[in-house]
Amino acid sequence: MKRIHVGHVTEIGEKRSRVVRVGALEIAMFKLSDGSIKAIENRCPHKAGKLSEGIVCDHHVFCPLHDWKIDLHNGVVQAPDEGCVASFRVEKDEASGELYVHIEEEKILAS
Numbered sequence: 001m002k003r004i005h006v007g008h009v010t011e012i013g014e015k016r017s018r019v020v021r022v023g024a025l026e027i028a029m030f031k032l033s034d035g036s037i038k039a040i041e042n043r044c045p046h047k048a049g050k051l052s053e054g055i056v057c058d059h060h061v062f063c064p065l066h067d068w069k070i071d072l073h074n075g076v077v078q079a080p081d082e083g084c085v086a087s088f089r090v091e092k093d094e095a096s097g098e099l100y101v102h103i104e105e106e107k108i109l110a111s
């Protein structure tokens with residue numbers, strides 16, 4: 001597991017996203033209205049829509065292409081659709097506000 005610095009908490013607006021690249025892996029970081037930060041792969045499991053361009057509502061994002069609803073806590077697609085997108089644990093340094101994402105090395109190489 002790698003711990004990778006991906007920016008500062010102030011770089012993401014509330015209910016907004018920011019895209020970071022880790023090797024060939026593209027990650028969409030979201031800030032929810034409670035201030036928590038979530039990270040999922042920036043690729044919809046349906047037809048690869050850019051989830052970072054979706055609308056955030058509560059702890060879900062709606063894919064901009066066909067409106068699939070994805071849980072930002074775990075990447076699970078909500079019924080009636082099915083599937084899952086990779087999600088990553090985000091660590092926020094409470095003192096500095098710096099953000100880190102924990103990613104399995106195989107995931108970085110496989111993307």
Ligand code: FES
Pocket residue numbers: 044045046047048049063064065066067068
């Ligand atoms: S590509 Fe995301 S819902 Fe179709």
